[in-house]
Amino acid sequence: MAQLSHPITGIHSQLACFTCIAETWSIGRRITWDSFNSSNFFGSRKAHLRYSRCLSMASSSSRSLAETGKKSKKVWMWTKNKQVMTAAVERGWNTFIFSPQQRQLANDWSSMAIICPLYIGEGKILDGQNKRIATLFDVSTPEELERLQPDNEQAENVVVNLLDWQVIPAENIIAAFQSSKKTVFAVSSNPSEAQMYLEALEHGLGGIVLKVEDVEPVLELKEYFDKRNEGNNLLNLTKVTVTRVHVVGMGDRVCVDLCSLMRPSEGLLVGSFARGLFLVHSECLESNYIANRPFRVNAGPVHGYVAVPGGKTCYLSELKTGKEVIVVDQHGKQRTAIVGRVKIETRPLILVEAKGVSDNDTTYSILLQNAETVALVCPSQGNATSKTAVPVTSLKVGDEILLRIQGGARHTGIEIQEFIVEN
Secondary structure (H helix, E strand, O other): OOOOOOOEOOOOOOOOOOOOOOOOOOOOOOOOEOOOOHHHHHHOHHHHHHHHHHHHHHHHHHHHHHHOOOOOOEEEEEOOOHHHHHHHHHOOOOEEEEOHHHHHHHHHHHOOOOOEEEEEOOOEEEOOOOOEEEEEEEEOOHHHHHOOOHHHOOOOEEEEEEOOOOHHHHHHHHHHHOOOOOEEEEEEOOHHHHHHHHHOOOOOOOEEEEEOOOHHHHHHHHHHHHHHHHHHOOOOOEEEEEEEEEEEEEEEEEEEEEOOOOOOOOEEEEEEEOOEEEEEEOEOOOOOOOOOEOOEEEEEEOOOEEEEOOOEEEEHHHOOOOOEEEEEOOOOOEEEEEEEEEEEEEEEEEEEEEEEOOOOOOOEEEEEEOOOOOEEEOOOOOOOOOOOEEEOOOOOOOOEEEEEEOOOOEEOOEEOOOOOOOO
């Protein structure tokens, strides 16, 4: 990894401006380093003009993202720690807030990395040209919160420092600014607090000012963004053909009850081997035998693997309240859900084996409870009348179901490259 003490390069002459703010949930941009005279760049009048124009463009681009319905969250940093600055820049977070007494620190950091320094004024945040970039509010009472209104603020950004209380004020701010094009930031001192601000009332605030003096919160917040960004990526699901259905006897199976409701075609990825995870449908479909439970997946015995965020797996027996899993539909769209409860009970089991068209030598298998409410998701046929899932009690050789094929070797749930034989 490059060191920030090295000169900065990778800047092409035709580039109109550099990106100062990480605009989307995927904030993994890296900076390359080579030979570049950063002091001359920041010292020229032309560079200052480009710098101001960059801030303006960064603000307007977040608007266009919001108008197209894409999630757009910004992260600004507030720190005096050089290691925190290094970690933030390496993760694409380049906007830093300084007090008026820290201009020399801002200049020092600007000679090391491409950053956008902002400065705190009286009730406002200014750029290097003393242009107001944001309005700054300290809120500690309901009366102060009431005075915070979208029409009262001139700047495109509003930074709110909630001094004593958090959740309800954040929700009130989101409600007040929901029709405004302004971006509202909350000052946060830790990742869990930042997550609450970013998710309040489902949509969350537009950004976070992370005020820390330690590197660990930066790493944790980036990990949070990475997990949420997974939901924008479609998983590749493969159509496989059932080759065997066999009742095997009794075993301890796991019911996973989530804190979220699932829709038709959604379920969990589960399998006896990590190399192939079956899409097990939720109990959201109507049944003649029992009331539907759209929060539940009857996922199989305790030994089974289940997909969790970060491209990892864990054993079904390891799931517990508060742990996260990924919910997937038949098109591969995924989202993260929280486990609310896990039930392990002894039930009759059925073995299902399947093979793919392109790889007829590999057998994929799963054990499930032998019950009418347990079903595997079928490939989409492109019409409304096609079936979404087939119960295991009706499953027969030749039926087509969906599978997630991946690497089979795992170490503590993480995929690794090694020789492995599993039967």
